[in-house]
Structure formats: C-alpha cells, structure tokens
Amino acid sequence: MKTLSELHFDVLGESINIGTSRAVQGLSEIIGKSVQSSVPNVELVELKDVSTLALHLMAEKFGVVTQNFTGMLNAEVMLLFPEESVLRIVRNMMGAELDIDMLREFENEAMCELGNIMINGCLASITDALHVAIESSLPRYAIKSREEIANQIKTSITQEFILASHVDFVIEGQPTEGKLFFLLNSSSLSNIATVANEIK
Amino acid sequence: MSKKVLVVDDSKISRMFIRQHISAKHPDWILSEATTGEEAIEMIDKEQPDYCTMDINMPGMLGTEAAKIILAKYPNLRLVIFSANVQETYQEEARAMGTILVSKPVTEASIRQALDYFAG
Numbered sequence: 001m002k003t004l005s006e007l008h009f010d011v012l013g014e015s016i017n018i019g020t021s022r023a024v025q026g027l028s029e030i031i032g033k034s035v036q037s038s039v040p041n042v043e044l045v046e047l048k049d050v051s052t053l054a055l056h057l058m059a060e061k062f063g064v065v066t067q068n069f070t071g072m073l074n075a076e077v078m079l080l081f082p083e084e085s086v087l088r089i090v091r092n093m094m095g096a097e098l099d100i101d102m103l104r105e106f107e108n109e110a111m112c113e114l115g116n117i118m119i120n121g122c123l124a125s126i127t128d129a130l131h132v133a134i135e136s137s138l139p140r141y142a143i144k145s146r147e148e149i150a151n152q153i154k155t156s157i158t159q160e161f162i163l164a165s166h167v168d169f170v171i172e173g174q175p176t177e178g179k180l181f182f183l184l185n186s187s188s189l190s191n192i193a194t195v196a197n198e199i200k
Numbered sequence: 201m202s203k204k205v206l207v208v209d210d211s212k213i214s215r216m217f218i219r220q221h222i223s224a225k226h227p228d229w230i231l232s233e234a235t236t237g238e239e240a241i242e243m244i245d246k247e248q249p250d251y252c253t254m255d256i257n258m259p260g261m262l263g264t265e266a267a268k269i270i271l272a273k274y275p276n277l278r279l280v281i282f283s284a285n286v287q288e289t290y291q292e293e294a295r296a297m298g299t300i301l302v303s304k305p306v307t308e309a310s311i312r313q314a315l316d317y318f319a320g
Contacts, residue, residue, distance in 0.1 A: 026284075026304075026305060029305045029307050030305035030307075032307070093213070106213065109211060109212050109213045110213050112211065113211045113213045113214055113284075113304075113305075116211070116257070116284045116304075117284040117304050117305050120283075120284040120285045120286065120287075121284065121286065121303075123287070124285070124286045124287045124288075127287050127288070127289075128287065128288050133287055133288075133289035134287070136257055136285060137257075138210070138257060138258075138259065
C-alpha cells in the first residue's frame, strides 16, 4: 500500500487547510454573513478503518454535496453539513424570509451551488499549490444518515484513502460544523508525492 | 442606454442572483438566460446581446469552449467567465481569450467586477 511521507502529508495537509479556509470564506460571501471558523483538523484514514466514529460524524443526518475530480488528482470530494444547519444556510443564502416549503424547494439548487463554490475554492488552493489542473463533475446533493455516509465511503471501489478535514464554525452566533472529505486512490497519492518532491 | 445581457449558467440560483444584482444596478437592461453552452451558442444569434456572463462547469460542453466559439463569431461581445472553478489554468484560459474570470459566489462585489469589465 502506498502511503504519504510526513513531508507529503504536510504539503497536502497545509493545502487542504488553506483550501478549507477559502471554502469557509466562500460560505461567508454566499450567505452574506461573517463566519468564524476553527483551524481545520486534517486526518488521513484508510477506507478499511472508516466508521462514523473515525469520521467524527456526530449528527444523525447530514446534507452532503459530492463532486468528482479527474486528472492528476482523481478524487471524490464530499462536503457535509448537519441536516439541522442546512435550511438555516439556505435561508441565509436566499436572503429572504421564506417558509419551510419554499426553503425545501430551493434546498437542492442552493446546496449544489454552495458546494460547487466551497469545494472548487478549496480544490483550487490545492491544485494551484501543486501547479496542476483537474476537471470537475457537476455537484450532487442528498440528505444521508451518518451510517449511509460511512458505508458509501467504505465500499468505494475506486478510492482507497480519505483525507478528512473537520472545521467548526459559527454563523451569527450559532455554532455548526462542516466536513470536507477527500477520497483518493494510490495513484493520486503517488502523483501528489511526485509533485510535492518537485516543490519541496 | 439599455443593454442586452445573456446569462449562461446551469444553476437556477446563480442565474437568479446575477439577474437580481444586474437589474438592481441597471433596471432598463434586458436579460436573457441559457442553461448550457450549446443553448448559449444557439441563442447568441437570435438575442444579439451586448454582454454575456458564462459559467464553466455545465452539462454538455464547458463554458470556456462555448465562450471561444461565441467570441470567434462576435469578437466585440464583452463576455466574462463567471465561475466557482477558479483554478489558475482557467484564469489563464480566460486571459488567453481576452476576457476575465470572475470568481463566484455571485455578490455585489463580483457583479461590480463584471460590470466594470463590460464598461471597458
């Protein structure tokens, strides 16, 4: 099994830290409110070790935006918010007092767009730091239980590792948590190691 | 003077926000919408817009490909790439086309950047 050296993990971890901060900035801009965030905590987990506990999935259900990336970095990226935060975020995005039915109507579109902005903002930090380019799929959104998320990740047939970035943030006095999961395979890790060697 | 703007984006929310912000600044401007690059290429002959905002990641062809086709046909059209995909590669591609990449989200600031570019 291919693993990342400490140096390679540092390069990638730092890029993900910067990318996560950029993603949080995107969240702040799109909802038009200040967002205070913690320093992201980045962990590398092998898929065989994935569980709801290992991924720190505390809420019962999450709104999940997923996007796939291809190129030098073949990755599946998942952005997660606890379900109870989702409608609050959508309401902030829409900037209007909408009833619950209207919020549900906009939920899919709004979360796809939010995910698109946050995930791409984060990925651009990584690809720019590594001087590479990747292509992205369109975002997909669904509400999933924490068990469904862990099982989906664990049974991935194309990926082998997960880089999990956890960040706590506060939107207008209300704490919430966000998670960015990067599912990668060995060849992507090898490519990252090669590029990291060139830029170290 | 009234201008015509074609907004190309597969996201309904983004089209709605772009429309809201532009209309707030220029209520007399006429806005039309396309949801794919292919649709934009079809509409451009009919609508003959002065300005265009173009997303990159959409179903079908990339917005950058559609932009190249449109600008080859209408070199005087002022077009901005308006996208969440802000990788340096796409910024360079936009510059090579003689345009700019404005990064999403759609906000007053990002719309101002697009409008400044339209104004030349």
